[in-house]
Amino acid sequence: MQQQGMQRTLSIIKPDGVRKKVIGEVVRRFESAGIRIAAMKMLHLSKREAEGFYAVHRERPFFGSLTDFMSSGPIVVMVLEGENVIARNRELMGATDPKKADAGTIRASMADNIEHNIVHGSDAPETAATEIRYFFSELEIVS
Ligand code: GDP
Numbered sequence: 001m002q003q004q005g006m007q008r009t010l011s012i013i014k015p016d017g018v019r020k021k022v023i024g025e026v027v028r029r030f031e032s033a034g035i036r037i038a039a040m041k042m043l044h045l046s047k048r049e050a051e052g053f054y055a056v057h058r059e060r061p062f063f064g065s066l067t068d069f070m071s072s073g074p075i076v077v078m079v080l081e082g083e084n085v086i087a088r089n090r091e092l093m094g095a096t097d098p099k100k101a102d103a104g105t106i107r108a109s110m111a112d113n114i115e116h117n118i119v120h121g122s123d124a125p126e127t128a129a130t131e132i133r134y135f136f137s138e139l140e141i142v143s
Pocket residue numbers: 062065066095096114115116117119120121123
């Protein structure tokens with residue numbers, strides 16, 4: 001990651017995305033956009049692990065429901081790498097609420113509602129670093 005502007009971000013295909021069998025379609029969108037998959041694995045979070053990941057939202061009214069959902073089935077976690085990839089991934093994802101997401105984005109095309117919205121993507125360099133560390137050791141990330 002020597003090049004200027006190169007970033008890493010954490011992407012998650014949430015349990016609804018895995019259930020809808022859109023893992024391939026989501027990955028295809030990243031790769032077609034020139035984003036490199038630097039790490040990838042499937043896992044099934046416990047309720048406690050989902051609470052740990054979303055700890056910043058613990059005061060929000062939807063925290064219980066969100067963490068039930070995130071621990072309801074397997075997820076796919078990925079490290080994406082590319083120039084300005086944090087913002088570019090957020091553009092590909094679309095707004096949190098699929099009703100407000102731009103046409104053609106992952107959430108507008110595939111998501112059912114504001115909670116079951118197919119993908120997660122880090123929103124800033126600091127959160128990307130923390131979130132990547134939550135799931136991956138440096139040895140699991142391929143340069
Ligand atoms: P994101 O960065 O676009 O994923 O959005 P946030 O960080 O604001 O929220 C984290 C996740 O919580 C979202 O992706 C949704 O799954 C869920 N979420 C956000 N807002 C709401 C809400 O108003 N109601 C419910 N039920 N879930 C929400």
